[in-house]
Each structure stands twice: as C-alpha cells, then as structure tokens.
Amino acid sequence: MSYIYKIHHIPTSDPTLLAFLAGKFAALRLTALSISAAAFSSTFAIESTFTASQWISRLQRPEVHTFIAVAYSPNTKPEQETIDAGDWVGSATLLGPTPKDIYDIPGSGGPEIGGDDIESKWQMYAVYNNPEHRGKGIAKLLIKGAIEYAAKEAGVGRQSRVRIMIHPNNILVKKLYDGLGFVDAGHCTLSEAFLATGDSGLLPADRGASQPEKYDVRLGIIMARVSSFDDLR
Ligand SMILES: CC(C)(COP(=O)(O)OP(=O)(O)OC[C@H]1O[C@@H](n2cnc3c(N)ncnc32)[C@H](O)[C@@H]1OP(=O)(O)O)[C@@H](O)C(=O)NCCC(=O)NCCS
Structure with a gap:
C-alpha cells in the first residue's frame, strides 16, 4: 500500500492534546x-517503566523537540x-540549543x-522508522526536518551544529548520515551518550562506575553536520 507521509513537530502547549500524543x-x-x-x-x-505523566514531562522539557513521521x-x-x-x-528527537561548555x-x-556566538549546538537522537516503512526516505525527511529546525533557531548569520551518536553495533547506519552531509566527529562512551541526550538520570545509581567495560569504553561513533540557515534556504 502506498501512503502519504508527513513530518510533524510535537506541539506541547495544549495539555489535553499532549497527553494524547504522549x-x-x-x-x-x-x-x-x-x-x-x-x-x-x-x-x-x-523506558517501559515510565508512567503516563513521565512520558508527558519528557516531551515537555523545553530543550526537547520531537519530530514524528506520520x-x-x-x-x-x-x-x-x-x-x-x-x-x-x-521519530527523531533534537535536544538543544546547548551551551558549548556542556556540549x-x-x-x-x-x-x-x-x-x-558563532554556532548553536544540538544533539539528535532516537532516530527510528518502523520496518514496513523503511527504504522510502522517511528517516531522511525526519533528519532534514531536525536540521532545518536547528538552522532556523540559530538565526540568520549564525551556524547550527547537529550531532548524532551511533551505537557501535549499528555502524552500517553511518551511510544514512554520510548521505546527509554529516562527517566523522570523534568517539564517545555510553555514559557520554546518556549525558548528551539529557538522560544522565537513566544511568545506573553509580553512573556505570562498577561496569567501566560497558559505560566507559569510547566505541560510540560521533557524526556532526554544521549548517547555516542561509545554506538551507
Ligand atoms: C536507520 C533507519 C532510521 C533508516 O530509516 P529509513 O526510513 O529506511 O531510511 P531512508 O529510507 O530515509 O534511507 C536513507 C538512506 O540511508 C541508507 N540507509 C538507511 N538505513 C541503513 C542501514 N541500516 N544500513 C545502510 N544504509 C542505510 C539508505 O540506503 C538510504 O540511502 P539511499 O536513499 O541513498 O539509498 C531505520 O532503518 C531504523 O529505524 N533502524 C533502526 C534504528 C536505527 O538504527 N536508528 C539510527 C540510530 S543512529
């Protein structure tokens, strides 16, 4: 079956609608x-332990921007x-803008x-498309939507940096980001990935100290794309 696909940015201002969307x-x-x-x-x-109100408050965080493919x-x-x-x-989630010293x-x-002063900084994560809709350019639309939002927020004359962290088990997906102008930008640990997505609260109580082989090994792949609003117009 063919579908019409549209990318939406989850609005968070109407509490009744947000409860339904959450x-x-x-x-x-x-x-x-x-x-x-x-x-x-x-x-x-x-995440299966989150309550309905946790899902709502996670979407409501002012620095979180969630894009949905419908x-x-x-x-x-x-x-x-x-x-x-x-x-x-x-879906794809964008977190930012984040000051340089934290980012x-x-x-x-x-x-x-x-x-x-010259660039705003953003983390993109949770990029996903259901298997039956893959290979139709949906992830590209979601990622472009996030890049455009970040560039627009940065404003005319300022750049925006969008960063993605790729799980070491998922290296093939690099091709998707290569094709959208992302370039290699280093490596991260699992605890850095949780911090970068605003989810340090989801780390174990000892922040992974007792499992350094899981949380402190620098195997995650970082890619980034710097854009300007003018380039995208
Ligand atoms: C990765 C994912 C989001 C791609 O979704 P999609 O809607 O099928 O992607 P698109 O159709 O927009 O594909 C865009 C490009 O990326 C490439 N691509 C996508 N997934 C790929 C993969 N797993 N391996 C290699 N190339 C891939 C495609 O070849 C395509 O390039 P082309 O148009 O030049 O052929 C989807 O496979 C998914 O949800 N995977 C599981 C979650 C995941 O890995 N998320 C990424 C986290 S960093």
Whole structure:
C-alpha cells in the first residue's frame, strides 16, 4: 500500500492534546526499543517503566523537540493530515540549543567546536522508522526536518551544529548520515551518550562506575553536520 507521509513537530502547549500524543509517542518509542534494541543507548527495560505523566514531562522539557513521521492512507485530505490522526511510524528527537561548555566532550577526538556566538549546538537522537516503512526516505525527511529546525533557531548569520551518536553495533547506519552531509566527529562512551541526550538520570545509581567495560569504553561513533540557515534556504 502506498501512503502519504508527513513530518510533524510535537506541539506541547495544549495539555489535553499532549497527553494524547504522549501515549502515541510512548507506543512508538517502546516499539523502537524492542525491535531495534541494538541501535539505542537506552533500553526497553528502562523506558517501559515510565508512567503516563513521565512520558508527558519528557516531551515537555523545553530543550526537547520531537519530530514524528506520520503515515496517512492515500485518500486522506490535506486538512486531515494532522498529528493526532494517521499512523505514527517514525521519530527523531533534537535536544538543544546547548551551551558549548556542556556540549563539548573532551577526549572525544573530534574537531574543535565553535563558540556559542558563532554556532548553536544540538544533539539528535532516537532516530527510528518502523520496518514496513523503511527504504522510502522517511528517516531522511525526519533528519532534514531536525536540521532545518536547528538552522532556523540559530538565526540568520549564525551556524547550527547537529550531532548524532551511533551505537557501535549499528555502524552500517553511518551511510544514512554520510548521505546527509554529516562527517566523522570523534568517539564517545555510553555514559557520554546518556549525558548528551539529557538522560544522565537513566544511568545506573553509580553512573556505570562498577561496569567501566560497558559505560566507559569510547566505541560510540560521533557524526556532526554544521549548517547555516542561509545554506538551507
Ligand atoms: C536507520 C533507519 C532510521 C533508516 O530509516 P529509513 O526510513 O529506511 O531510511 P531512508 O529510507 O530515509 O534511507 C536513507 C538512506 O540511508 C541508507 N540507509 C538507511 N538505513 C541503513 C542501514 N541500516 N544500513 C545502510 N544504509 C542505510 C539508505 O540506503 C538510504 O540511502 P539511499 O536513499 O541513498 O539509498 C531505520 O532503518 C531504523 O529505524 N533502524 C533502526 C534504528 C536505527 O538504527 N536508528 C539510527 C540510530 S543512529
């Protein structure tokens, strides 16, 4: 079956709508964590314990911007292509803008990053598309949506840096980011990946100190793309 696909940015200002959308988001995210477990730092075991109000408050964090790919049947009228309708099939989350002193990962081996006066800094994560909709350019649309949002927020005359961390088990996906102009930007540990996505609270109580072979090995692949609003216009 062919579908119409549309990318939406989850709005967080209407509490009733947000409660409904948070339920849809939780279902999509838990599907991602169960069928594509090897791709992510977080796990189904961690996120399946979140309550409805935790899902809402996670989406409501002011620095979190969540993009959703929605599939509509081909006879859907444009005015019916709203975020609360259709099937939610994919997502990408953008966190930022983050000041340089918090964003920078000393020891990552990546290139020097610019000051906050010349570029705004963003972390993209949780990029996912349901298997039955893969290979149709949906992830590209989600990632471009996030890049464009970051560039727009940075404003005219300022650059935006979007960074992604790739799980070492998921190296083939690099091709997706290569094709969208991302370049290699060093390596990270699992605890750095949790910190970079604003989820240090999901680390174990000892922040991984008792499992250094899991949390402190620098195997994650960092890629980044620097864009300007002018380039994307
Ligand atoms: C990775 C993922 C999001 C791609 O979704 P998708 O909608 O099928 O991607 P697209 O159709 O937009 O593909 C874009 C490009 O990336 C390439 N690509 C996508 N996934 C790839 C993979 N696993 N290995 C190699 N290349 C891949 C495609 O070849 C395509 O390039 P092309 O258009 O030049 O042929 C999807 O496979 C997925 O959800 N995987 C599990 C979760 C995951 O790995 N997320 C990434 C975390 S960093």
